[in-house]
Amino acid sequence: MIITPKIRTKTGESVGVEIFIQPPQIDGEFTFLNTDYASGISSFAVDNGLKFAVDEYFVFGNIGAEKTEIIKSHGSTTPTATTLTTATNSSFSHQRGDRIQFIPYNQVVIEKSTDSGVTYAVLTTIDIRADASETYYNYTTGLATDYYRVRFKNSNDTTYSSYSDGMIATGYLDNSAGSVIRKALIQLGEVIDNDVITKEFLFESLNEGRREIDNDIGIIRWPFRTSFDYDAGTVIAGTYTLAVPTDLRYKNTNENILSIRIGKSKNPLIYLDKQELNSFYSGVAHTTLDGAVLTADTEIGLTSSGDFDESGDIQIAAQAVNEEIDTVSYTDNDETTNEISGVTGIRTAGHATLTDVWQSVSFGLPQYYTVDNGTIIFNVPFADDYDGENIWMDYYKDITDINSDTDLLDEPFYHIYIPWLKWKIKHRKDRSLAIENDSDYKDWNNKKQQQVLKNYTGQKLRISIDI
Numbered sequence: 280m281i282i283t284p285k286i287r288t289k290t291g292e293s294v295g296v297e298i299f300i301q302p303p304q305i306d307g308e309f310t311f312l313n314t315d316y317a318s319g320i321s322s323f324a325v326d327n328g329l330k331f332a333v334d335e336y337f338v339f340g341n342i343g344a345e346k347t348e349i350i351k352s353h354g355s356t357t358p359t360a361t362t363l364t365t366a367t368n369s370s371f372s373h374q375r376g377d378r379i380q381f382i383p384y385n386q387v388v389i390e391k392s393t394d395s396g397v398t399y400a401v402l403t404t405i406d407i408r409a410d411a412s413e414t415y416y417n418y419t420t421g422l423a424t425d426y427y428r429v430r431f432k433n434s435n436d437t438t439y440s441s442y443s444d445g446m447i448a449t450g451y452l453d454n455s456a457g458s459v460i461r462k463a464l465i466q467l468g469e470v471i472d473n474d475v476i477t478k479e480f481l482f483e484s485l486n487e488g489r490r491e492i493d494n495d496i497g498i499i500r501w502p503f504r505t506s507f508d509y510d511a512g513t514v515i516a517g518t519y520t521l522a523v524p525t526d527l528r529y530k531n532t533n534e535n536i537l538s539i540r541i542g543k544s545k546n547p548l549i550y551l552d553k554q555e556l557n558s559f560y561s562g563v564a565h566t567t568l569d570g571a572v573l574t575a576d577t578e579i580g581l582t583s584s585g586d587f588d589e590s591g592d593i594q595i596a597a598q599a600v601n602e603e604i605d606t607v608s609y610t611d612n613d614e615t616t617n618e619i620s621g622v623t624g625i626r627t628a629g630h631a632t633l634t635d636v637w638q639s640v641s642f643g644l645p646q647y648y649t650v651d652n653g654t655i656i657f658n659v660p661f662a663d664d665y666d667g668e669n670i671w672m673d674y675y676k677d678i679t680d681i682n683s684d685t686d687l688l689d690e691p692f693y694h695i696y697i698p699w700l701k702w703k704i705k706h707r708k709d710r711s712l713a714i715e716n717d718s719d720y721k722d723w724n725n726k727k728q729q730q731v732l733k734n735y736t737g738q739k740l741r742i743s744i745d746i
Contacts, residue, residue: 287413287457287684288427288450296421296448299413300387300429302342303440304473309380310363312373319368321353325379328358334435336385337363339373342473343412346371349385351435382407384431384440387414392426396445399428407431412470423448444685454693456485457684463700475708478684481700486680488699488723489690493678497731500535503689504528504676511672514541517596517604517635517642519660521670523653528677530653535675539648539655542668548648551658556649559658564588564638568595569617572630577622579609584617587638593619594642596635596660600667604642605630635660692730698722 287299308330312323331337334354340347348370356364363379386406390399408414425448431440451458460481464470471478492498512521528535539548564586572579572595579593587593589612595605610621637660644665645657681688688696701719706712714720 287461288446288448294417295419296417296423296425296427298389298416298418298427298429300389300407300416300443301413301471301478302407302409302473303382303384303431304477305338305342305380305382307381307383309378312375312377312379313361315373315375316369317372318370320373321365321368323363323365323373323379324361325358325363327360328363329360331358331363331381333357334366336382336433336435337365338378338380338382338409339369339371340377340409342409343470345410346373347409349382349407349409351385383438384433386432386434387416387429388432388439389416389418389427389429391418391421392428392445393422393424395424396426396428396447399426399445402427404432421448444683446685451684452687454688454690455684456482456681456686456688459688459693459696460485460684460700463697463704466697467701467704469704476704480707481704482682484700484703485696487703488696489678489681489688492695492727492730495727495731498734500528500675501690501734503691504678505537505673506676507673509672509674511539511670513600514661514665514668514670515597515600516602516661516663516666517594517637519635519645519657521655521657523650523655524672524674524676526676526679528675531650533648533650536650537673537675538671540671541644542665545671548645548657551647551649553649553651553656556647556656556658559647560640563640565640566636567633568630568636570632572625574625574627574629576625576629578618578620579607579622579625581617581619581636582633584612584619585614587612587619590621591638594637594640595630596637597663597666598631598634602628603663603666692726695723695726695730698726 310325351366353364389402391402392399428445567582569580569582605626609619642662643659647658698719
């Protein structure tokens with residue numbers, strides 16, 4: 280299991296920087312004490328010690344509870360079915376039935392950055408506080424502009440967890456996932472217990488609420504997710520497609536594309552459906568290279584040669600800016616092997632596999648486009664004259680899931696997720712709660728509906744009538 284520490288910070292009055300680290304979430308092997316023990320004990324009767332090994336760390340009790348502590352098993356005395364021997368004596372008394380559970384780390388390494396989280400240096404290493412919901416460290420000389428991150432450490436074998444997110448000393452921004460989650464927990468008087476209420480559950484719940492409003496039937500687009508003047512790519516001569524932006528909302532249609540423009544003229548392209556755009560390629564043969572091609576080759580493998588003439592010329596697209604379309608001659612076409620032979624005129628640099636190959640095509644500047652399976656297809660492949668020009672887009676972005684406390688919600692109405700999270704937390708603890716009777720769910724539902732009604736894209740509505 281990947282364990283990523285969770286950290287929060289704040290700057291106090293005249294106390295420097297306060298750092299709070301949540302203990303690692305543990306779900307490893309555990310057993311129970313069979314007898315009551317006073318403090319100062321190093322040998323414990325347990326239900327099943329065979330689950331454990333020497334030189335491992337264990338939590339005696341429940342993390343966050345009073346008198347819970349982390350103790351290491353003895354380095355040479357192997358646990359037995361009935362007995363667990365520790366390397367040091369216990370600091371607290373423990374009762375029959377108390378849980379003993381394996382924990383992979385016993386310390387926290389705190390690191391500080393003075394260059395906005397670019398580089399970090401170790402500040403200090405402290406023990407995990409098992410008897411508190413968070414391990415606390417006060418850095419009295421810390422500055423509000425410093426960043427901090429932490430990772431857990433096993434001081435016995437010097438292994439480490441992954442790092443936490445880096446965080447500025449002033450703490451979570453108001454629109455961060457950590458801030459929204461913390462407000463919901465405080466209002467309910469709940470804490471993350473790493474059992475029922477886990478960070479993963481809270482992240483999933485927050486994403487669920489965000490997607491519920493994002494997919495509301497009354498929402499087509501959110502204006503705050505508009506990306507204007509996005510540089511989608513650069514024209515390469517002989518190509519005719521472009522991948523849609525990875526964050527485009529609904530990648531298989533033009534529904535969320537406002538405009539596509541090419542070069543300094545910035546004239547917007549007109550959308551056509553796939554069938555209409557296909558007509559521009561009537562009589563055109565197109566395929567890709569099936570393998571790399573060298574300048575000395577006399578045969579070229581194509582992905583499919585069935586549409587190509589028995590002899591003639593082909594045009595091979597450029598592969599990068601400042602390259603031109605390469606016209607290559609051939610004398611024979613074997614449709615069985617998809618190879619053309621008697622080839623002459625390959626450029627010195629050769630060509631890479633899967634490069635576009637054309638025959639009987641007119642290169643130019645596209646005026647139309649369509650969208651098919653996450654790809655923008657232009658009505659003509661680009662001519663050499665337009666090599667290197669930028670392809671500009673205006674479009675609506677998709678929602679991005681959060682998975683970290685420091686992730687920022689792009690919705691300006693992020694505060695409405697607080698009652699949603701409160702409902703999810705309560706329902707998590709009591710499945711019998713009726714959704715229609717819960718005040719927090721009602722509050723969420725009302726705020727969600729109000730926000731949907733307020734939505735305004737700021738874009739003109741254009742209607743095209745096809746007669």
